[in-house]
Amino acid sequence: MIGFKKTARVALLAGIGFTGASSATTYTWAQLPTLAGYQNSVATKLNDLGQVVGFSRSATMPNGDATIHATLWSNGSVTDLGTLGGAGTKSMAYGINNAGQIVGASNISTIDFQINNFQAIPRNTLILIAFNWRSWKFNI
Amino acid sequence: MSNLGSVAGYDSSFAYSINNNGQIVGDSNRPSYNPSFYDFHATLWSKGSTIDLGTLGGTESYAYSINDNGQIVGESQNTGNSAIQAVIWDSNSTSTLKVIGNLGTVAVDNNNYGQVVGLSNYPHVPSFATLWSNGSSVDLGSLGGLANFANSINDAGLVVGFSSRNGISDSYATIWTNTLGLLDLNNLLATSLPGGAHLNGAFDINNVGQILAQTNNGYYVLTPTTVPVPAAVWLFGSGLVGLLSFNCRKNKTVNLITA
Numbered sequence: 001m002i003g004f005k006k007t008a009r010v011a012l013l014a015g016i017g018f019t020g021a022s023s024a025t026t027y028t029w030a031q032l033p034t035l036a037g038y039q040n041s042v043a044t045k046l047n048d049l050g051q052v053v054g055f056s057r058s059a060t061m062p063n064g065d066a067t068i069h070a071t072l073w074s075n076g077s078v079t080d081l082g083t084l085g086g087a088g089t090k091s092m093a094y095g096i097n098n099a100g101q102i103v104g105a106s107n108i109s110t111i112d113f114q115i116n117n118f119q120a121i122p123r124n125t126l127i128l129i130a131f132n133w134r135s136w137k138f139n140i
Numbered sequence: 141m142s143n144l145g146s147v148a149g150y151d152s153s154f155a156y157s158i159n160n161n162g163q164i165v166g167d168s169n170r171p172s173y174n175p176s177f178y179d180f181h182a183t184l185w186s187k188g189s190t191i192d193l194g195t196l197g198g199t200e201s202y203a204y205s206i207n208d209n210g211q212i213v214g215e216s217q218n219t220g221n222s223a224i225q226a227v228i229w230d231s232n233s234t235s236t237l238k239v240i241g242n243l244g245t246v247a248v249d250n251n252n253y254g255q256v257v258g259l260s261n262y263p264h265v266p267s268f269a270t271l272w273s274n275g276s277s278v279d280l281g282s283l284g285g286l287a288n289f290a291n292s293i294n295d296a297g298l299v300v301g302f303s304s305r306n307g308i309s310d311s312y313a314t315i316w317t318n319t320l321g322l323l324d325l326n327n328l329l330a331t332s333l334p335g336g337a338h339l340n341g342a343f344d345i346n347n348v349g350q351i352l353a354q355t356n357n358g359y360y361v362l363t364p365t366t367v368p369v370p371a372a373v374w375l376f377g378s379g380l381v382g383l384l385s386f387n388c389r390k391n392k393t394v395n396l397i398t399a
Contacts, residue, residue, distance in 0.1 A: 024315075025328070025365055026328050026329065026365045027351065027362035028365060029330075029363075031358055031360050032359045032360065041359065043343070044343065044344070045352070046344050046350060050346070050361065050363075054359070082141060084141060095158045097159060097162070098160050099160065102158070103166070105166075
C-alpha cells in the first residue's frame with residue numbers, strides 16, 4: 001500500500017515538473033548556543049547564508065514574567081537584538097532574508113497580549129498544537 | 141530597529157516573513173489589550189506602505205510567508221467564521237485574495253516556484269501535511285501517527301516538518317522529497333545527538349538544504365553532507381528542462397540533496 005502510494009505520487013509530481021532528491025543525504029548538526037544570561041531559546045528561521053533568528057527567554061521572575069529578546073545566530077556568534085524600548089521587555093524575531101534584514105515583533109507596552117501570552121519551549125505536545133495552530137507555529 | 145506600525149485603526153502587529161526584496165508580511169491586531177477578542181488582518185509592508193490584505197469574509201486572516209515574487213500565503217476565516225482556509229495574495233495586486241485549499245487548511249510557507257505547504261483538516265485529527273503545487277494538492281504522508289505538519293519548502297521542493305508515530309502525543313522531525321516520500325530526519329543524522337536526544341520538529345529549510353530543527357533541549361542547524369548539485373544540471377539529466385522554463389528565475393541557483 002505504501003509503495004503504491006509513493007509510486008503514484010512520484011508519477012504525479014514528475015508530470016508537473018517537480019524537482020526533488022533522488023536519494024537521501026545525511027546531515028551533520030550544530031547546536032545553537034543560548035544567549036549569555038538567558039535560560040533557553042527558540043529558533044524560527046534560517047536564511048540561505050545559514051544565519052538563524054529567534055528569541056531567548058530569561059529565567060522566570062518572581063512575578064511569573066520573563067524577559068524575551070529577539071536573537072540572531074550568525075557565524076558562531078549569538079547577538080541580542082534588543083527591543084523597541086518603552087515599557088516592553090519582549091521581542092521575537094521570525095524572519096530573516098538573505099540581506100540579513102530581520103522582522104518580528106516587540107512589545108512597547110506591558111499590555112501587549114500577543115507577546116505576554118508567549119509560552120516557553122519545549123513545544124513538543126501535539127495535543128495542544130492540533131487545536132491551537134498559532135501557539136504551535138509561532139510559540140505565542 | 142524600527143517600528144513597522146500596523147494597519148490604520150489597529151494597534152499592534154506581528155511580522156513573520158521578509159523576502160529578498162524587503163517586502164514584509166504579518167498581521168495587524170486590535171485591540172491588543174483584550175485577548176478574548178481577536179481581530180487579526182493579514183498585513184503587507186511594501187515600498188513604504190502598510191496594506192490591509194483583507195479576509196475571505198470572516199474576522200481573521202494571517203500572512204505567514206512572502207516569496208521573492210511577492211506571492212503571499214497564509215490563512216483566512218471564511219464568512220461566518222465557520223472555518224479557515226489556506227489563501228494566497230499577490231503583493232502586486234492586493235485585491236486578488238484566492239483560496240488555495242479546502243476548509244480547514246492553513247498555508248505556512250511558499251517557495252519561489254509558487255509551491256505552497258501547510259496542513260489540512262485543522263483543527264481536527266489527523267492533521268495532514270499538505271503540498272499545493274500547480275493546482276494539485278498532495279498529502280505528504282505520515283510516520284504512522286495522527287499529527288502531521290509541513291512547515292517549510294525550499295526552491296528544490298524539499299519539505300520539512302514533523303509527524304507523530306503514535307497518536308498525537310509525540311513528534312519526529314521530517315523531510316519529504318517527491319521521490320522518497322516522508323523520512324524521519326533522525327534516521328539521516330551522520331552522528332547521534334548528545335544525550336540520546338531526538339529531533340522532534342523541523343521548522344525551516346533553506347535553499348542550500350540546511351534545516352532548522354528542534355529537540356527537547358535546544359535547536360540545531362543540520363547541514364547536508366552531500367555536495368549540492370545545481371538544479372540546472374539535475375534538470376538536464378532528468379529531461380525536465382523544458383517543463384520548467386515557465387518559472388525559471390533570474391540568477392537563481394537551486395540546490396538539492398542528491399547522491
